[in-house]
Amino acid sequence: MTIWILNHHALTPQMSGGTRHYDFAKELIRRGHKVAIISSSFHYSKYTEMKEYEEKEHICEYIDGIEWVWLKTPPYKGNGIARVKNMLSYTSKALRIIPKLDLSRPDIIIGSSVHLFAVYAAYKLSRRYKIPFVMEIRDLWPQTLIDMGIHKRHPFIITLGILERFLYKRANKIISNLPYAYEYISAYAPPQKFEWISNGVDLKNIPYKEKAESTPFVVSYTGAIGVANNLGILVEAADRLKENKNIIFRIIGDGAQKQKLKEMVKTKGLENITIEDPVVKSQIPDILSASDILYFNLKDSPVFRYGISSNKLFDYMAAGRVVIFSTNATNNPIKEANGGFTMAPDEIDTLVATIKQIISMTHEQRVAMGKRNREYCEKFYSIKVLVDKLEKVLQDEVNNA
Numbered sequence: 249m250t251i252w253i254l255n256h257h258a259l260t261p262q263m264s265g266g267t268r269h270y271d272f273a274k275e276l277i278r279r280g281h282k283v284a285i286i287s288s289s290f291h292y293s294k295y296t297e298m299k300e301y302e303e304k305e306h307i308c309e310y311i312d313g314i315e316w317v318w319l320k321t322p323p324y325k326g327n328g329i330a331r332v333k334n335m336l337s338y339t340s341k342a343l344r345i346i347p348k349l350d351l352s353r354p355d356i357i358i359g360s361s362v363h364l365f366a367v368y369a370a371y372k373l374s375r376r377y378k379i380p381f382v383m384e385i386r387d388l389w390p391q392t393l394i395d396m397g398i399h400k401r402h403p404f405i406i407t408l409g410i411l412e413r414f415l416y417k418r419a420n421k422i423i424s425n426l427p428y429a430y431e432y433i434s435a436y437a438p439p440q441k442f443e444w445i446s447n448g449v450d451l452k453n454i455p456y457k458e459k460a461e462s463t464p465f466v467v468s469y470t471g472a473i474g475v476a477n478n479l480g481i482l483v484e485a486a487d488r489l490k491e492n493k494n495i496i497f498r499i500i501g502d503g504a505q506k507q508k509l510k511e512m513v514k515t516k517g518l519e520n521i522t523i524e525d526p527v528v529k530s531q532i533p534d535i536l537s538a539s540d541i542l543y544f545n546l547k548d549s550p551v552f553r554y555g556i557s558s559n560k561l562f563d564y565m566a567a568g569r570v571v572i573f574s575t576n577a578t579n580n581p582i583k584e585a586n587g588g589f590t591m592a593p594d595e596i597d598t599l600v601a602t603i604k605q606i607i608s609m610t611h612e613q614r615v616a617m618g619k620r621n622r623e624y625c626e627k628f629y630s631i632k633v634l635v636d637k638l639e640k641v642l643q644d645e646v647n648n649a
Contacts, residue, residue, distance in 0.1 A: 258287035284315035383419035425557035468539035473503035486521040497521035536567035546575040568622035587621030
């Protein structure tokens with residue numbers, strides 16, 4: 249098969265962020281398929297341009313066998329009208345530029361959210377080439393935006409709702425990385441259209457390394473530093489435990505709350521916690537393997553009633569470390585793996601007590617708990633296992649076209 253994937257925010261491991269489609273594409277190519285990815289190189293959270301276009305509107309590259317097209321889109325910061333212009337620019341350029349390029353002709357096309365305009369572009373291209381169209385939902389827009397506080401009668405929300413229903417109806421298949429998304433999608437499409445394909449991890453990129461018993465004891469967090477991550481609670485935990493010189497905390501990443509966290513650390517005069525700049529994906533394994541506890545936290549929100557599928561969480565599990573899972577999400581891979589401790593978000597007393605409990609365990613107990621995470625990830629969340637499902641979905645649609 250030749251597969252096109254339209255994902256506005258697809259990234260490579262040399263960039264900071266999730267690599268779902270890069271990882272899937274590499275495995276599909278290893279199995280003999282051809283894959284093209286069409287994305288923009290303006291980073292969605294760092295608000296920086298990652299490519300040099302000069303006077304061009306697009307760049308074509310081969311990246312590890314993937315035909316990759318980068319579309320130049322206008323800069324923005326935050327979630328205002330400039331971001332909407334960025335989305336529409338991606339969509340219009342995909343429709344105008346992609347058919348003119350010398351890409352391998354597709355047998356099937358995937359349109360991936362977050363935003364639905366990229367999915368719409370995939371649908372239009374599928375009609376042009378008369379091929380099946382797969383809709384991938386990684387965020388349930390507009391419902392997620394409503395859950396975050398935007399009024400359901402806002403013109404942008406109404407527009408997204410109309411587009412959402414249009415695309416659900418026309419998709420040959422609907423994929424989501426959220427395990428319970430079918431509860432929402434079933435209001436718009438028959439259940440046989442739906443397939444859950446989680447995010448996961450390329451285990452070759454995060455080799456398991458047993459950590460020797462040593463001090464200091466390292467509690468780490470990697471990833472976005474936003475309101476939803478509520479990392480102030482980890483700073484508070486560091487403050488509560490500052491008398492124990494054998495525990496240090498690391499927060500590695502970027503986001504809107506980063507400066508606030510730095511100010512908290514400075515105000516409290518803490519020397520046992522560092523707020524560090526983000527690193528590229530390929531450097532994450534070294535950080536994880538140097539840690540004893542990996543901390544995963546999300547503020548309570550109705551957004552998570554359909555489950556979560558965090559790349560970061562699967563990286564944590566693959567590293568084979570004890571994980572503190574602090575969220576009320578419907579699904580809980582850490583509990584399923586028996587690879588850590590679960591607590592409600594925002595409970596500082598429970599967090600401090602949990603860290604102390606993990607430290608009081610024997611080294612052998614912590615190693616065994618971490619290994620269970622690794623083994624569970626190998627069984628259910630490796631890229632190979634996930635692409636087994638994806639390949640079957642795509643091949644079935646191509647065969648039935």
